[in-house]
Amino acid sequence: MMHVGLFxxxxxxxxxxxxxxxxxxxxxxxxxxxxxxxxxxxxLGKALCNGWFWAGVPLMALSFYALLVLLSWEPISxxxxxxxxxxxxxxxxxxxxxxxxxxxxxxxxxVLVCVGVALVALG
Amino acid sequence: MVPxxxxxxxxxxxxxxxxxxxxAGDLMLKRAMLQIGAVELSVTGLAQAFRMxxxxxxxxxxxxxxxxFMLSYMTVLSWADYSYVMPAGAFGYALxxxxxxxxxxxxxxxxxxxxxxxxxxxxxxxxxxxxxxxPASQQVLAA
Numbered sequence: 083m084m085h086v087g088l089f090x091x092x093x094x095x096x097x098x099x100x101x102x103x104x105x106x107x108x109x110x111x112x113x114x115x116x117x118x119x120x121x122x123x124x125x126l127g128k129a130l131c132n133g134w135f136w137a138g139v140p141l142m143a144l145s146f147y148a149l150l151v152l153l154s155w156e157p158i159s160x161x162x163x164x165x166x167x168x169x170x171x172x173x174x175x176x177x178x179x180x181x182x183x184x185x186x187x188x189x190x191x192x193v194l195v196c197v198g199v200a201l202v203a204l205g
Numbered sequence: 206m207v208p209x210x211x212x213x214x215x216x217x218x219x220x221x222x223x224x225x226x227x228x229a230g231d232l233m234l235k236r237a238m239l240q241i242g243a244v245e246l247s248v249t250g251l252a253q254a255f256r257m258x259x260x261x262x263x264x265x266x267x268x269x270x271x272x273x274f275m276l277s278y279m280t281v282l283s284w285a286d287y288s289y290v291m292p293a294g295a296f297g298y299a300l301x302x303x304x305x306x307x308x309x310x311x312x313x314x315x316x317x318x319x320x321x322x323x324x325x326x327x328x329x330x331x332x333x334x335x336x337x338x339x340p341a342s343q344q345v346l347a348a
Binding site for chain 2: 085101102104105108109111112113114117122125126129144149150151153154155158172173175176177179180181182183184185187188190191192193195196197198199200201202203204205
């Protein structure tokens, strides 16, 4: 059971840490002016040259591998509800690391989504 | 300065792309891992699992969809808040349940419907907030 908890921590912290690093990289790369293939490719090229993006990739890879291992051990009805905690962890990261202004409405929304995802996955 | 209405519309478009790709990708991954079986926690077990995953067509199809998810996710994060996009993406869980009832005629428990309701209310609440509360792109690292 301990290894399930360990891989769950890898899944949650890896995905949250990776997404926060990638968000930082994307903000630095600048948004594409139009959602057209050429603009998107240029945007992707700029993003790939950003250090924050490459800091996020190994964390996301760790999280992805932890997800695969957990899915092979446990039913999806356990893995997805448990990983829903990442919504709360991610919001803390957004507020304290990315400096986003998380209003009360957004906090309430995040907690409702977190509980909702857990209920849906439990079936 | 991008008008807020336009910002909301393009955020919605990219979140929809995220939701479709993420759900398709997750379903493919689960299917592939069911075909591969439980991963054994040993050097040989992990190596064997790695070999089987890289040769699984279903897993690669899942990865293709997840790449689509990643591209739309990265794009939307270049202008919108992480704390806005992340919960909005959870709308996919509600959508999947709805499709399961309408198209597959699956029976859905009261608990799952309660979860769907909470997700919808949560996403609506998050959707009411401003998609971007930090400085516009390219100002973050310069600050």
